[in-house]
Amino acid sequence: MDEVECIVIGGGVIGLACGASIARSGREVLVLEAEDAIGTHTSSRNSEVVHAGIYYPKGSLKALLCRRGRDMLYRYAEERSIPHRRIGKLIVATSPEQLAQLAQIADRAAGNGVEDLRHLSPRDVSAMEPALRSSGALLSPSTGIIDSHALMLALEAELQEHGGMVVLRTEVTAIEPQSSGFIVETRGAEAGRIRARHIINCAGLRAIGLAQQIAQLNEDTVPQAHFSVGHYYRLSGPSPCERLVYPVPEPGGLGIHLTLDLANQAKFGPDVRWIAEPDYRFDDSARDRFAAAIQTYLPGITADDLVPDYTGVRPKIVGPNEPDGDFRIDGANHHGVPGLINLFGIESPGLTASLAIADHVAQIID
Template structure:
């Protein structure tokens, strides 16, 4: 088939690669001038193990399978990564019950390498930590997300696929048994293809509404949840990632490490109505309060604004977190069309598994 994938983020590139490896002719249409310039460039770069998500959900299935696939891909393609592990910590009885539930959910999801630690056992691993107990996830890691995208792009191009930059898709129309994709930019084009995959991240809903014959009532709402990150001056206080018990809309203000060993904190959850990537320095006050619950030794003045990202959520404040939405022909009845909505965390971890799912939905 001739297939057009919209969006050159991590998930779009993984899908294009999977389709290319199956022998299809693949073009990726990307609105910007480079890969990963949207959601993919503004995340924690964490490889998640898969213990947070309801059993049987797309998130659970793709995170666990995708994580195993991703570690193997990193090894075979030389993508920098580290299986550093993480501690999910509790600081009171209510949080203790929460992390016990996370541990049980992880076991139900088939996550390897989980163990429950007492406060003393956790402190033996991380002397700067204050907690009443913790879950140790040995399979959690970190990755160079840009190197991952370059490797996915390399595989795609090696089998003849290509990326068309500065090609924003404006409309998708039926053409016989296939589709015509109308791309804008400096050189407008109409591209006839057999199948289209909408992996446009924050733009996925708008593209679905611009798809001829796709039922507009089926397009889910887009809820923007901004996540702010703060860097930390000084040498790292931890060797594992440190996560508190989850909060509404996210996994709590956690400690992440990059491959250079630098420590940063975030993301928090700030519900917004537009894309805004400025980090308000005043939010540091809430970061200090949150972090000092599990790291009392955080020095005054140590936090500096770093960067922010926007999560493309499908649910808002006070609502149960939605699953990934992958809408293929079986869901909407239109051959050769897949829309992906709400692909936020653990989208990076899940990318290779999501790619296989999309290929199967297309019968590819």
Template sequence: MTESVDVVVVGAGVIGLAVARRLARDGLSVVVLEREDAIGTQTSSRNSEIIHAGIYYPSGSLKARMCVAGRELLYRYCADHDVAHRRTGKLIVATDTDQLAALDGIAQRARENGVDDLRRIGRTELAEMEPEVCGVAALWSPSTGIVDAHGLMGALRRDAEQAGAVISLRSDVTGGRVRPDGRIELTVRDIGAIVCATVVNCAGLGAWGLARSLTGFPAERVPLRHLAKGSYFGLRAGRAPFERLIYPVPVDGGLGVHLTVDLDGISRFGPDVEWVAHAEHVVDPARADAFYAAIRRYWPGLPDDALQPDFAGVRPKLTGPGEPAADFLVQGPTDHGVAGVVNLFGIESPGLTSCLALAAHVAATIDRDRLR
């Protein structure tokens, strides 16, 4: 028997759950297909859990717009739904005078993005705020915070289900086709076929494979995929002597090896950037050598043998090493010509912060006339 619904969302990470929640609350019949046996087991749960302010991204980009709007939506959602979070604030530290121009560039970009509370501080104030940090200047971002990513995904799932969405775990989409009548038919392992007016591809690392598996979808509209692995290290004992998040000036492929503290007070450093061919999540202990060097630029007091491997995540990227960072790509029918298909490619940081804003953006791309 073939089931038919308005929308199938593929992927139950934070973006897929936020999209499902939004569409179900709009009154659409929604099924979420997740191949793993739990929600959010990949990129959504392997990150720094930062609520970003919207500082780094090019003015007018989707990342900038979704992050700034999403930040406020997320803080409000967490407060209303008892999702653990905290506005910790963060410092972006220039460790020598050669980085001051980069700091100025970050501040200018933040202003263009509508981040109006970023403040430049000098060496003296930096030392007063964080005595263990070594730097010549810093940017202070009071709007940056941390969130319990698993708690957030749990709340989004409950909201989606209460609005009528069905979350189906262990439901691996093996392919699909665009039918002659314009509807989308997906084949799900051990389940069979499900037909929908619209499929929203929120499969994260698997978004590229899903798009290529849809017969009738133009292969040339599937972009190249690059994978950047980021490893995290924790402290073997004690806690780092900081009250705020500490970031260096950004590096190629990421925001640098930064210090974050989770809601339990556990300190972690990362991620670094390792371009890989396949997604795997084992932390190589040998990478600690580079971590010591990076961290000691802003925390020279880091003791020897203080770091231990913690976890790793893999970021789905649209550009590779040495190339400018790409924007989020939300690809709808006007972009690829296939009615009823919405693909989300390259949803890396600040995807967690942007989840509710991205859900609204996706909802606006869906042709409601197809659902009648």
């Protein structure tokens, strides 16, 4: 039977970041990925935004790790020549009644250590982005965009530089705790049994289901899995804006916002639709509703300007009409199984927070 010190389950951005951080500390690490490529699910089906850390409750893991991870990610992108841009973001009030919400957002951001927001008048907004209609806005100059695939390739390369390895097409089917570690059963390209001292469950959409299969893990320590699918449309013509544009947040997400990729292609999304199981099929039936939401801040956009692009599924630990959930990074002090770390509900801002999450996990191991 093969043996390894640490097994990371999941080859998305979180798993790769954890693997690289663990390998950097001198530990032996193996990243197991069920698909035939890295980052094919949540990590590559998002807005690729580097968040500033504005929206999250003070003291939450999302607030702490997003703020810390943002700075780490920008430094890492510079050091590794990962394409990115600090493009800036406008959070717009689409009516005078929403100005109070902007003030609340600014207060929350300041509580999280984000102190570079600027209040803008409607005239200021028009001067920056003439196509926008607003009653005022907040400018976040620290918000940016990044090539998420290039980031994952850089993390995989760093993992390998420090002696780690990513094994594709290898699905974990069972985890059996032992007195001094775990027996991990796999199927696929590398089918068999592996002994490991530490297991880091970064399986994303499958993380909760995987944890539920661990016999000695108390079911009360594993949250219920929920999933929401978000649809993204790309704009058929040139972008009307030079910056990212977000409405004030809505329950379950940040609203249907405008983002840009590194080629300046504009896209809109995501919406929030609750689903029973992950499903990436694109449902175009809500295009008119999408357009109506966009027209509250970009009145020149019509439904005919929107082209179906892709969907992304978020691994949530709260359901509809419930307050937003925080990241869950559960070690033995939470569930009582030495050597096991479960990561649950790592949705937005998981990409931004990925390097900080990885350091947090490495500290738990140490």
